[in-house]
Amino acid sequence: MHKLLTEHSGQKMLLLGNEAIARGAIEAGTAVATTYPGTPSSEISVTLFQISRETDLYFEYSTNEKVALEVAAAAANSGVRSLCVMKHVGLNVAADALLTLAYIGVKGGLVIISADDPYMFSSQNEQDNRYYAKISGLPMVEPSSVEEAKDMVLYAFDISEILQQPVLFRTTTRINHSTASVSFGKIPKSKMQGEFTKDPFNYVTVPAVSRNLHAKLLKTLEKAEKISEKSEFNFLTGNGPLGIICNGVSYSYVADAVKDLNAEDQIKILRIGFSHPMPQAMIKHFLRGCEKVLVVEEGEPYMEEAIKAFAQEDGAVISIKGKGQNLFSRLYEFNPALVRQSIATYFDLPQGSKKTINLSDLPEIPQRPPSLCAGCPHRATFYAVKKASEGMETICPTDIGCYTLGFLPPLSMGDFLICxxxxxxxxxxxxxxxxxxxxxxxxxxTFFHSGIPGLINAVFNNHNFTMVILDNGTTAMTGNQPHPGVDMQKRNLEGYNRVSIEEIVKAAGVSHITVIRPYRVKKSVTAIKEALNYEGVSVIISRELCTLYGKSLKKQKGKPFYVTEKCKNHRDCISKLACPAFFIKDNQVIIDPVLCSGCTVCAQICPEHAILPLKDS
Amino acid sequence: MDTTRLIIVAVGGQGNLLASKVIGDAALFADIPIRMSEIHGMAQRGGVVESAIVFGNAKSTIIADGEADVLLGFEPLETLRALNKCNSDTIVISNLAQLSPFTVTLGSGVYPNLKSIQALIRAKTAKLIAFDATALAMEAGNVMSTNMVLLGALVQSGKTPLSSDNIKKAIVNRTKKKFVEFNIKAFELGFNTAKALA
Structure with a gap:
């Protein structure tokens, strides 16, 4: 049985924030969960995927976040509790559905998880998705800890059903990827089968219907504000004439800082967990009891601006600050020391001396950037494309996945990427x-997620480029989740169909399609050359299973290779392939047999044919 | 209870996430409040993996620069890189087996001299306990047990509220059956080596 299905109410377990959220969904009686994988949200869905195989929960990896939200919206409007999980930028993809779903609302609870990523540990931007609550008019909750994350999922479902509106549940990486001890509650027997009652004048959003629905949304928002005013997740701690208002993970830094600064009798803290709509009356009351207020929030001044507006309405003339010089930045994530320092500076509190160390005399430390794995088929493809396009002036737009790392030298394949x-x-x-x-x-x-419309556009508008589809049979970057092109039988999973990339490309009207096996270097180079010379849209499908995924499927890995004495130190293997299985010792090129996956690419490009497979030992 | 802040740094694939899980379980057995945070995602792509572990009643799960009480490094260069997390009272425990970053192989960086790395850490922090944990793991029967060797040294240092018994219980609980024996042996080798160095 999955560890998160334990029935023992009150049992404590160390859980990752994302596991706590998944357990919250189970304790809330979720019937349907949908997602497109994206760090830092991925473990929520991996966990629910595993659980769905042992329970009645319906879980799916949808082709993209918009589809995921539409699936969940239909389920919730058929009366069952539904969860939709995505990373922050995923909500941009789903935004079209989100903003009008807000008009329609839901019958069964719908909770949409937006996992934001301040500092961009694994994202292309650090947008603050609290503004999605504002623009859509939907309630938003934000946990401050792993334990609270679980409880808040249950609360979000309750609010969703009271208001008959989807609820946005915003986390940040430090909640998703922190671990703490969580107490389990009960797993209910819940409704798994839905029923849809036709009501087109509330469901079909033609202008005449939407005019009514928008008015309804604004009324619901008023109700939501009343709930926010009384919410247990908006709470006050401490006493004193100084005030801090904070949200999310910042609350833990603030609480620790106030303790460390011995300022518990000087500073009171208002923690906002129900952050849209903001509890206006509660905040005004709080401001009246403060001489000076600091707003501590990562990202944009979302609360700060609202609080300043409340103060203005209330005629308060106290100093309210948040973002600004010597205080907080809109950039990156916070940490306990930064928050403590800013609190001490703003409220003029003494800070204890620190035993800092001088690091100015450290030698230059060579970087250790992440790289494509040893034997990664993407490397082989990049090498072959580079070889085939020698002498051409090229522009190489790239996309999101492990292969984005191909933009690094020496492969240097990747010139432009937005989303x-x-x-x-x-x-x-x-x-x-x-x-x-x-x-x-x-x-x-990524091709299935959102590459297809661009390809169709290219054919229709008669563009001229070569699209290389790197088909490694999985969603590798986020942990080998399935996608429509994956052979699910290889994973011993029943009940799926498989969509062929070739057939889709053909149906889109592409007339030059080539499938290559990137480990066959010469053949690949020849085929790519031909595709590059084609006038119009040509597509190359480079097909080879992800090395790590292959290992996880327990596929036989190839024999490791070694460098023989024939090596004359051309080092093409290093300077052109940059495979991390290679290292240099005493000016000799060596292959680490543990890392080498036996892909044979280096052996094929070595000018001295000095790389050979190790014999069985 | 007093707060103890531990940073673990490693190269992706060295098993520091498993080490963190073992520490977490051991703390749970002893009812020691614990919070941890990790950076995932690129862990299997050979980059740097960092775990922050906070024992005690603090609410934060991350550790700011200069605020680690203990730094446990699975690789000497990474230990050096994480020195910004230390202060002059920090205890540093480091593996001495080098994993050269690929930037060095490519010639775009130089791996600093191992002796000078140790001298620098020793001069700036309260104490450095350093040895070849990878060799000890091999001696225990499995190179993948390097993380367990280092846990042994960590417990021996007495700087965390963790006990040997609870860590061993957690090893049995968390690690694959066929590796438990190697892992326990590795843990003990690390513990005894750190003791001999102390």
């Missing part, structure tokens, strides 16, 4: 407006 699927659309623009050869890279999962 999921952008390689396809941007290739259309580059090929039209420049005279360079455009070669784009997109992974299999």
């Amino acid at each position: 999921m699927g952008s390689s396809a659309g941007s290739s259309c623009g580059f090929s039209k407006i420049t005279n360079k050869k455009v070669i784009s890279f997109i992974g299999d999962s």
Whole structure:
């Protein structure tokens, strides 16, 4: 049985924030969960995927976040509790559905998890998704800890059903990827089968219907504010004439800082967990009891601006600050020391002396950036494309996945990236407006997510570029989640169909399609050359299973290779492939047999044919 | 209870996430409040993996620069890189087996001299306990047990509220059956080596 299905109410377990959220969903009686994987949200869905195989929970990896939200919206409007999980930028993809779903509302609870990523540990931007609550008019809750995250999921479902509105549940990476001890509650017997009652004048959003629904949304928002005013998740701690208002993970830094500064009798803290709509009356009351107020929130001054507006309405003339010089930045994430320092500076409190150390005399420390794995098929593809395009002036739009790492030298394959699927659309623009050869890279999962419309656009508008689809049979970057092109039988999973990338490309009207096996270097180079010379849209599908995924499927790995004495130190293996299985010792090139996956690419490009497979020992 | 802040740094694939889980379980057995935070995602792509572990009643799960009480490094260069987390009272425990970053192989960086790394850490912090944990793991029967060797040294240092018994119980609980024996042996080798160095 999955560890998160334990029935023992009151039992404590160390859980990752994302596992706590998944357990919260189970304790809330979730019937349907949908997602497109994205760090830092991925473990929520991995966990629910596993659980769905042992329970009645319906879980799916949808092709993208918009589809995921639409699936969940239908389920929730059929009366069952539904959860939709995505990373912050995923909500941009789902935003079209979100903003009008807010008009329609829900019958069964619908909770939408937006996992924000301040500092961009694994994202292309650090947008603050609290503004989605504002723009959509939906309630938003934000936990401050792993324990609270679980409890808040149950609360969010309750609020969703009281208001008959989806609830946005916003986390940040430090909640998703922190671990703490969580107490389990009961798992209810819940409704898994839905029923849809037709009501087109509330469900079909033609203008005449939507005019009514928007008015309804604003009324619901008033109700939501009343709930926010009384919410147990908006609470006050401590006493004193100084005030701090904070949210999310910042609350833990604030609480520790106030203790460390011995300021518990000087500072009171208002923690906002129900952050849209803001509890206006509660905040005004809090401001009246403060001489000076500091707003501590990562990201944008979302609360700060609202609080200043409340103060203005209330005629308060106290100093309220948050973002600004010597205080907090809109950039990156906070940490306990930064928050403590800012609190001490703003309220003029003494800070204890620190035993800092001088690091100015440290030698330069070589970087250790993440890289494509040893034997990664993407490396082989990049090498072959580079070889095939020698002498051409190229622009290479890339996309989101492990292969984005190909932009690093020495492969240097990747010139432009905005978002999921952008390689396809941007290739259309580059090929039209420049005279360079455009070669784009997109992974299999990303192709299904949002690459297809760009490709169809290219065919229709008669663009001229080569799209390389890196088909490694999985969604590798986020932990090998399935996608429509994956062979689910290989994973011993029943009940799925498989969508062929070739067939889709063909149906889109692409007339030059080539499938290559990137580990066969010469053949691949020849085939790519031909595709590059084609006038119009050509597609190369480079097909080879992800090395790590292959290992996890317990596929036989190839024999490791070694460098024989024939090596003359050309080092093409290092300077052109940059496979991390290679290292240099005493000026000799060596292959780490533990890392080597036996892909044979280095052996094929070695000018001295000095790389051979190890014999069985 | 007093707060103790522990940073673990490693290269992706060295098993520091498993080490953190073992520590977490051991703390739970002893009813020691514990919070941890990790950076995932790139862990399997050979980058740096960092875990922050906070024992005691603090609410924060991350550790700011200069605020670690103990730094446990699975690789000497990474120990050096994480020195910004230390202060002059920090105890540092480090593996001495080097994993050269690929930037060095490519010639775009130089791996600093191992002796000078140790001298620098020793001069700036309260104490450095350093040895070849990878060799000890091999001696225990499995190179993958390097993380357990280092846990042994960590417990021996007495700087965390963790006991040997609870860590061993957690090893049995958390690690694959066929590796338990190697892991326990590795833990003991680390413990005894750190003791001999102290």
